Amino acid sequence: MRQVLDAIAADLANNAYFQIARxxxxxxxxLAIITDPDHGPRxxxxxxxxxxxxxxxxxxxxxxxxxxxxxNHCTGYRGRQDFNRFIQAHTYKAQASYVxxxxxxxxxxxxxxxxxxxxxxxxxxxxxANYLDHPGxxxxxxxxTSLKQPRTIxxxxxxxxxxxxxxxxxxxxxxxDLIKQIMLWILRQTGGILGxxxxxxxxxxxxxxxxxxxxxxxxxxxxxxxxxxxLHLLSTVKRGRLLRLKIVLLLVNVAGRHLFxxxxxxxxxSIHFAHWSIVDGxxxxxxxxHYDGSFDNYLGDFTDRASDGLNSVWxxxxxxxxxxxxxxxAFKQFFRNDQQLPSQVFYRAYPxxxxxxxxxxxxxxxxxxxxxxxxxxxxxxTEP
Amino acid sequence: MTQLSPPDREDIQGILLSGFGHxxxxxxLLLTVTDAVAAKNWLKRTLPTITTAGRxxxxxxxxxxxxxxxxxxxxxxxxxRTLWLVExxxxxxxxEFIEGMAEPKRAEILGDTGTSAPSQWDFGGDNGAPLHLMVxxxxxxxxQLRTYGQTLLADNSGLExxxxxxxxxxxxxxxxxxxxxxxSQPEIKDLETPGHDPAQVVATGEFLLGYPDGYGIFALTxxxxxxxxxxxxxxxxxxxxxxxxKNFGHNGSFMVYRKLPQDVAGFWQYMASQTRGADGQPDPxxxxxxxxxxxxxxxxxxxxxxxxxxxxPELANENNFLYMxxxxxxxxxxxxxxxxxxxPRDSLLDAPGQGSLITSSRHRILRRGSLFGEPLFPLxxxxxxxIPVDLQDDGQSRGLHFFxxxxxxxxxxxxxxxxxxxxxxxxxxxDEKDPIIxxxxxxxxxxxxxxxxxxxxxxxxxxxxxxAGGGYFFxxxxxxxxxxxx
Numbered sequence: 049m050r051q052v053l054d055a056i057a058a059d060l061a062n063n064a065y066f067q068i069a070r071x072x073x074x075x076x077x078x079l080a081i082i083t084d085p086d087h088g089p090r091x092x093x094x095x096x097x098x099x100x101x102x103x104x105x106x107x108x109x110x111x112x113x114x115x116x117x118x119x120n121h122c123t124g125y126r127g128r129q130d131f132n133r134f135i136q137a138h139t140y141k142a143q144a145s146y147v148x149x150x151x152x153x154x155x156x157x158x159x160x161x162x163x164x165x166x167x168x169x170x171x172x173x174x175x176x177a178n179y180l181d182h183p184g185x186x187x188x189x190x191x192x193t194s195l196k197q198p199r200t201i202x203x204x205x206x207x208x209x210x211x212x213x214x215x216x217x218x219x220x221x222x223x224x225d226l227i228k229q230i231m232l233w234i235l236r237q238t239g240g241i242l243g244x245x246x247x248x249x250x251x252x253x254x255x256x257x258x259x260x261x262x263x264x265x266x267x268x269x270x271x272x273x274x275x276x277x278x279l280h281l282l283s284t285v286k287r288g289r290l291l292r293l294k295i296v297l298l299l300v301n302v303a304g305r306h307l308f309x310x311x312x313x314x315x316x317x318s319i320h321f322a323h324w325s326i327v328d329g330x331x332x333x334x335x336x337x338h339y340d341g342s343f344d345n346y347l348g349d350f351t352d353r354a355s356d357g358l359n360s361v362w363x364x365x366x367x368x369x370x371x372x373x374x375x376x377x378a379f380k381q382f383f384r385n386d387q388q389l390p391s392q393v394f395y396r397a398y399p400x401x402x403x404x405x406x407x408x409x410x411x412x413x414x415x416x417x418x419x420x421x422x423x424x425x426x427x428x429x430t431e432p
Numbered sequence: 433m434t435q436l437s438p439p440d441r442e443d444i445q446g447i448l449l450s451g452f453g454h455x456x457x458x459x460x461l462l463l464t465v466t467d468a469v470a471a472k473n474w475l476k477r478t479l480p481t482i483t484t485a486g487r488x489x490x491x492x493x494x495x496x497x498x499x500x501x502x503x504x505x506x507x508x509x510x511x512x513r514t515l516w517l518v519e520x521x522x523x524x525x526x527x528e529f530i531e532g533m534a535e536p537k538r539a540e541i542l543g544d545t546g547t548s549a550p551s552q553w554d555f556g557g558d559n560g561a562p563l564h565l566m567v568x569x570x571x572x573x574x575x576q577l578r579t580y581g582q583t584l585l586a587d588n589s590g591l592e593x594x595x596x597x598x599x600x601x602x603x604x605x606x607x608x609x610x611x612x613x614x615x616s617q618p619e620i621k622d623l624e625t626p627g628h629d630p631a632q633v634v635a636t637g638e639f640l641l642g643y644p645d646g647y648g649i650f651a652l653t654x655x656x657x658x659x660x661x662x663x664x665x666x667x668x669x670x671x672x673x674x675x676x677x678k679n680f681g682h683n684g685s686f687m688v689y690r691k692l693p694q695d696v697a698g699f700w701q702y703m704a705s706q707t708r709g710a711d712g713q714p715d716p717x718x719x720x721x722x723x724x725x726x727x728x729x730x731x732x733x734x735x736x737x738x739x740x741x742x743x744x745p746e747l748a749n750e751n752n753f754l755y756m757x758x759x760x761x762x763x764x765x766x767x768x769x770x771x772x773x774x775x776p777r778d779s780l781l782d783a784p785g786q787g788s789l790i791t792s793s794r795h796r797i798l799r800r801g802s803l804f805g806e807p808l809f810p811l812x813x814x815x816x817x818x819i820p821v822d823l824q825d826d827g828q829s830r831g832l833h834f835f836x837x838x839x840x841x842x843x844x845x846x847x848x849x850x851x852x853x854x855x856x857x858x859x860x861x862x863d864e865k866d867p868i869i870x871x872x873x874x875x876x877x878x879x880x881x882x883x884x885x886x887x888x889x890x891x892x893x894x895x896x897x898x899x900a901g902g903g904y905f906f907x908x909x910x911x912x913x914x915x916x917x918x
Contacts, residue, residue, distance in 0.1 A: 168862075172889055180886040189885055251650040251673045258523040261530065265537070273540050274856055315783040342541075344842060345851040351647070352791045353783055374647045376843070404781065404860040 049091065049121040052114070053079055053392035060395050065114035068395045073098045073107055075154055076321065076338050078278060079393040086328070091122055092389070093135075094280065094336045096321045098153040101139070105132045140334070142323040143297040146304035148311045148403045152410075157398055160409040167412065232307050235299055236356065242296060243359030249371040253378040264384050270391075271343060275399045276320065279343070281335040282327075283365035283387045290330045293364040297324050300361065311407045314354040318346060320403055324361065333365055340402040347380050436622045436636070438487065443683045443909045444640065446483035447504040447568060448837055449623065451614075451800055454498050455570040458599035458802040459577035460689075460833065461584070463591040464561040465514045470590025471565075472515055476917035478505075478584070484910060501571045501580060506687045506905035508532065511564030515916055521656040521680055528841040529686060529904050534558060541846055543854045543871030548899035554691065555595040555901040563594060563903045566689065568835075574598060595901070597691065599802030599833045605733075608694045608807060608830050609723070609868075609896075610814040612733030615751050616775055618796040629752040631777065631789055638839050639798050642667070642682035646794040651839040653681030654906075656915075665915040683909035688797075688845045690834040690902035692869075696808045697825035699723070699896045704821055706890055716819035722890065725881050726867040728769030731814035735771070740764035745815055755779035762882045768861050770868040773852045781860050795847045797836040805830025831897070841904060869897045 052065050056079070061069035068077055075096040083089045097104040109115055109131050119125040125134050149157075170176060179185070199207070271277045285293060304313055304322070313319050318340040325334045339346045350358055355373035362368045367385060369378035401409075441449070465471045483502035490496055507515070509530050513522055522530075531538060534550035534557050544550060550557035567584070571577040577598070585591055605614040618634040619625075622643070637645035641653040655677040656666065666678035700719070707718035720743070724730045730743035737759040738747055756778045759765055765772050772779065775796065780788035805828055809820045838844035852858055853866040864878040865871065867890070877893030908916065 168889070171886065172891065177888070181888075186885045249649060249673060250644065250671050251669055252652060255650060255653055255669075256524055256655040256674055256677045259527070261527045264527060268537060273850060274854070312782075315787060317782045340857065341855065342847075342851050344847055348791070348794065348843070348847070349782065352794065353787060371649065375649050376647050377652050377840075400857070400863075402857045402860075405857060405862060408860060408862075 049118070050081065050392065052118050052121070053081070056118075057393045060393075063114075065112060065118050066108075066393075067111045067113070068108075068393070070111050071097075071107060071395075071397075072154060073104055074395060075397050076276075076278065077393070077395045078280070078336075078391040080280065080389050080391040082282060082389050084282070084332075086331070092280070092334075094323075096147075096338070098155075101136065102132065105135055140325045140327050142301075142325050143294065144301035144304060144324040146300075146313050146319065146322040148313075148317075148320050149406050149410075150310065152406065154397045157401065157406055157409075160413045161398065161401055161405070163413045164409045228307055232303070235303055235307070238299065239356035239360050242292070243356035243363065243372065245359065245370065245372040245374070246363060247370040249375060252375050253369050253371065254381055259381065263386075267384060267388055267390055268343070270394075272399070273342070276338055276340055276396050276402070277343065277346075278338045278391065278394060279335075279346075279383065280337070280389050280391070281333075281383060281387050282389060283333045283335070283362070283367065285326070285331060285333055285365055289364040290326070293333065293361070294326065296360050296364070297326070300324065300357065303357075311403045314357060316349045316353055317404050318349060318402065333361075338396075340404075343383075344380070347383060348376070351376055351379060435624075436485075440683060442484050442486040443911055444485040445504045445907050445909070446485045446502055447570075447800060448640065448685055448798075448907065449485040449620075452499075452502050452570040453601075455500070455502065455572060456601050456603075457571050457574050457577055458601070458833065459569040459571065459574070459581050460597040460599070461565075461567040461569075461581060461593060462555055462563055462595040462597070463565040463567065463585075464594050465511065465564045465590060466592045467590035468514055468516065470588050472590075472917055474585075474587075474589040474591060475515070475913065478503075479910070479913055479917065482910065482913070501569065501576065504568045504907065506566050506568070506907040508563050508565075508903055508905055510562045512906065512916075514564055517680075517916060518656055518660050520660070521654050524652075524654045524680075525906070526652045526686075526840065526842065528846060529906060533688075533690075533902055533904050538846070541850045542899075543849065543865075543869075544899045545871055546873035546895070548871070548873075548895070553899070553901040556903040557901060561592065561594050565591065566687075566903075566905055574600075597804065597833060599804050601802050602811065604812050604815075606731075606811045606814075607832055608696050608803060608805070608811070609699050609727075610731050610809070610811045610820075611727050611729060612731065612748060613832075614799075615729070615733045615749055616771065617751075618793075618798060620798075631754065632751065634793050634796050638794070638796060638844070639685055639837050641684050641839055642679050645839055646790075653679055656680050661915065663915075663918060665911050665918065667911070680908070680912050680915065681906075682912070684912055685837045685839065685907050686841050687905040687907045688834075688836045688838070688841065688902070689905060691804070691831065691900045692834050693829055693831040693898045693900050695825075695894070695896050695898070696830060697823045698894060700809075700820045700823040702893065702896075714821050716817070716821055719819050719821065720814070720817070722881075725766055725769060726879065728765040728771035736765040736769070738764075743815065743817075753777075756784050760784070763884070766879070766881045767859055768864050768867065768879055770853075770866050773858055773866050774848055776852065776859065779859070795844055795852070797838050797844050797848060800835040800837070802833045803830070804833060829900075831900075834902075837907070867893055867896075871895060 056063050056066050061067055068074060077095040080092045081089055082092050115128050115131060311317055320338040322337040327334045351373040359372040368382055369375045373379045481503050483499060483504060488496050488498055509525060539550050556563050569577050569581060605612050607613040619628050619632045620636050620639060621633055622636040624633055635644060635646045637643035637651060645651045658676055658678060661678045666680055667682045669679055703719035703723045704714035706722050707715040709715060724736060729735050732743050732745040732748040734744045734747035735750055735753055737755055738750060738753055754777055776788060776792050778785050778788045780791055809823060836845055853869055854871055856863045856865055867879040870877060872893050872895045875892060875894040879890040879893060881888045
């Protein structure tokens with residue numbers, strides 16, 4: 049299996065087994081061999097995809113000339129026609145999940161990026177740049193935006209009704225916002241209680257200990273210096289803490305899905321996806337995430353802006369620092385210790401596009417798209 | 433407000449708390465140990481000459497007597513090992529320091545690639561003798577320093593010179609491109625002077641080991657077991673969390689040294705190429721504006737955020753400002769400008785305002801340094817609007833001896849370099865690096881300048897600042913040096 053995985057990783061689009069890079073639906077996909085004393089080696093596949101799971105599995109099967117060569121190494125797999133059942137039978141649902149930009153497909157993210165790049169290139173053309181620099185342009189724009197259509201009495205009346213409606217809408221928006229803020233406040237208070245450090249410390253937990261830097265080097269080696277990275281972590285749930293963990297994840301799920309604005313998990317804007325799943329009958333907590341930039345930046349942001357929330361999730365598992373995320377070295381080390389799992393295969397549909405880029409592309413391209421009515425535009429452009 | 437105690441000041445090496453601004457010349461000895469016993473004895477003899485951060489004495493009239501020559505020294509991990517620091521202690525240092533600056537992944541993180549890769553360095557890189565020790569001298573003239581430097585190693589020191597670097601500083605505090613380079617420094621909490629901007633105050637433990645850092649906890653610090661310190665030279669830890677160990681790192685700090693050659697002619701030629709009009713002539717005002725946009729300050733040091741349209745020398749040393757109130761969109765100081773990347777203050781878009789200030793304060797560095805090579809043009813004239821429109825390279829090497837101190841190289845110096853300066857997608861940007869220090873080896877750098885009516889974008893930016901050698905050092909306290917030499 050390792051040989052097959054290495055071959056896939058070596059050429060994600062053209063290998064003989066699983067041509068994941070040709071997928072239209074996959075945002076991220078990883079294959080990792082994980083080993084623990086209870087189960088021995090297992091294959092972990094994690095992915096973020098568009099549409100339904102059944103459709104997605106069909107696409108994956110279609111992209112896999114060597115489907116059997118890969119999955120035959122797994123117990124219980126009975127051939128291509130069994131792929132769908134096999135995967136579904138072994139799927140874990142996330143107890144808590146966060147998707148940075150909901151409703152964006154791989155296709156729409158790429159399309160917006162391409163349009164934005166074209167617009168930028170257009171602005172950078174020498175002639176264009178000179179023209180835009182022209183002192184006459186600003187007055188022209190000022191004139192254009194100052195023009196108002198003469199208004200009839202009926203249009204005035206209509207405007208008045210629209211404005212009244214807008215006021216009502218604002219009141220409702222304000223109410224919704226208030227409810228949201230109250231819920232967030234309650235969650236933050238809860239996080240503060242459940243995430244209080246087990247034992248506040250003055251001196252970092254790792255001071256004086258000999259850290260296994262060789263392991264960190266191995267994990268660090270595969271990470272890109274600039275671009276999207278990933279992390280997955282399999283931790284052991286502490287005895288008697290499963291229920292508490294489940295409650296916390298439920299709250300995280302509500303917050304991640306409904307309370308934060310797009311692209312922001314508690315003011316952290318570098319996370320594409322994050323999933324927490326309780327696996328192995330409540331024994332382990334599996335955390336899977338994709339983030340922009342460096343490991344140090346990611347975990348630093350966590351500590352700076354979400355330490356209570358993180359503490360309240362991970363203080364239910366073994367090995368979490370006593371002082372929580374504020375013990376920044378120990379906190380990073382918790383993610384680097386033997387619970388972090390390296391991947392054999394890692395595919396990213398848009399490796400150089402950050403969450404913030406996706407949102408900015410949308411903000412740049414969408415008003416244009418919505419302001420343009422194709423037939424009307426054709427008429428406007430083609431008339432003499 | 434707690435303040436560092438006088439005994440602590442006597443224990444801390446002087447350069448950590450003072451840039452010795454009154455001494456204009458520097459002399460750096462990069463050394464390798466050839467005879468460990470002799471080197472240890474040499475170190476022991478040299479200890480009394482080390483300049484500490486103890487308060488300078490006053491003469492009868494109450495005037496401070498400043499030293500006319502200072503000496504400080506720092507060691508690499510290799511150096512500490514060679515000088516027989518106990519094995520147990522060697523393994524308690526942070527990874528970045530143990531691996532050193534030239535390790536391949538570190539070089540990638542730092543942007544030390546292409547002609548700046550460790551294989552190309554003058555010292556500290558893949559070739560030549562390993563760096564063990566660095567002696568930093570500050571003085572009143574180069575002659576004084578040269579003489580002193582020669583006598584220093586004359587008497588069976590067990591040390592061999594790998595490189596000697598000389599430097600100087602200008603009264604105007606300018607670097608070779610012509611910009612005032614000394615304005616932004618963090619204010620250390622336990623040295624806080626009244627009236628300073630609270631936004632610039634950073635926890636003492638961010639620069640000195642053995643004090644709470646920005647997270648309220650002691651950062652990783654090297655330790656030795658109690659049994660290895662029978663003479664009780666090193667301090668114990670406060671509280672009861674680490675009873676079995678002594679803090680070797682206490683009052684010490686990690687020092688980053690980088691020799692950074694600057695392509696001064698290339699820099700100003702690039703500015704000229706960006707402003708050439710229909711007549712083919714560059715526009716000096718335009719050149720000055722774009723160069724200043726790259727930096728984020730005007731040549732005098734005045735921040736563009738406070739003065740977006742012209743240099744204002746009266747703001748030359750202004751550091752008490754934020755971005756969000758007046759310059760959130762970057763129309764004064766662009767989002768990708770050098771100073772906005774290396775200290776984003778309140779403007780990180782994850783959490784603009786207070787949240788960003790906290791994050792920024794956890795990635796600060798304390799800078800020191802000097803220049804090498806003769807200036808290529810009259811730097812001070814820039815402030816009067818004399819822009820070098822037709823600058824030609826003279827083939828001489830010039831640049832900056834960059835030093836910084838921090839408690840956690842990975843979280844401070846390297847973070848600034850990787851996550852902020854060289855990150856193509858810093859703070860929501862698309863594809864550009866720090867226009868001044870970015871590793872634009874391919875000559876395809878970009879830099880967006882927001883402005884009305886339409887944003888401007890500079891492209892084909894080459895690498896202006898290279899890397900010619902350096903290393904990660906540890907600058908121990910006086911007691912730690914005593915421990916090392918006993």
